Amino acid sequence: MENQQTLYYEFAPTEEGKMTIDPAKTALLVVDMQHQFISRDGLDAKLARERGMFDKWEYFFDRIDDIVVPNNKKLLDFFRSHQLEVTFGRITCHHKDGRDRSAVQRRPGWNNILLPIGDPGAEMVEELKPLDDEIVVNKTTDSVLSGTNYEFLLRNMGIETVVCTGVVTDQCVASTVRSLADAGFEVILVEDACAAATKQLHDAEIMIMNQIYCQVMSTEETIQLIAEQLEQDILV
Incomplete structure (x- = not known):
């Protein structure tokens, strides 16, 4: 895909096509x-309809249904078929009243998220349901790393590169990508497996994060990169 970058990195040599990883x-x-965030029958969609705002969210749900869920499914199928590590991060709190949430998860407005563990809205959508042996990290923050043991789990498993997908691009995904980069991991952000409320927000965040915090790639490019390395490993 086109290697978009900000003014900060226009002078820097492009890394496109040079990235190597160990699957x-x-x-x-x-x-x-x-469910709460990306299902058309989820709570967020219901509230948007009740407030007469659903037309403003049509882009988001169309992208989720037509692009993001199918591409996440492709990535899950690929990783699982090659016995590669699959992990999930999700917003959930331990107390039913949400008093264990971070400040960012209780601010008034769209970010005021109350999803106790066990709430149906907290579960991953059916198409992307985790398997029994896959790690699911519960977070009360935007970043999957902050306030969880996710980094320790990655270190324990010897993980060096994280392929990141999900929602929303400019909030939890961006916070997670930055945290991973600051912790020393290589990060691939799969652009067409993510979504934000608007195309403008998505594109802006992708451009901001590219090169310094992650390498932005498409689903097909990500799969091809890993598949080529797997093939080389077999030949060796």
């Missing part, structure tokens, strides 16, 4: 692909 040290991370 055995790579994990897929699916962020917040939960």
Whole structure:
């Protein structure tokens, strides 16, 4: 895909086509692909309809249904078929009144998220349901790393590269990508497996994060990169 970048990196040599990874040290991370946020019959969609705002969210739900869920499914199928690490991060709180949530998860407005563990809205959508042996991290923050043991789990498994997908691009996904980069992991952000409320927000965040925090790639490019390395490993 086109390697978009900000003014900060126009002078820097492009890394496109040069990235190498070890599939055995790579994990897929699916962020917040939960019923409440991305289902047309979820709570967020219901509230948008009640407030007469659903037309403003049509782009988001169309992208989720037509692009993001199918591409996440492609990535899950690929990782699972090659016995590669699959992980999930989801927004949930331990107390039913949400008093254990971080401040960012209780601010008035769209971010005021109350999803106790066990709430149906907290579950990943059926198409992307985790398997029994796959790691699911519960977070009360935007970043999957902050306030969880996710980083320790990655270190324990020897993971060096994280392939990140999910919603929303400019909030939880961006926070997670930045945290991973700051912790020293290589990050691939799969652009067409993510979504924000608007195309403008999505495109802006993708451009901001590209090169410094992650390498932005498409689903097909990500699969091809890993598949080529797997083939080389077999030949060796």
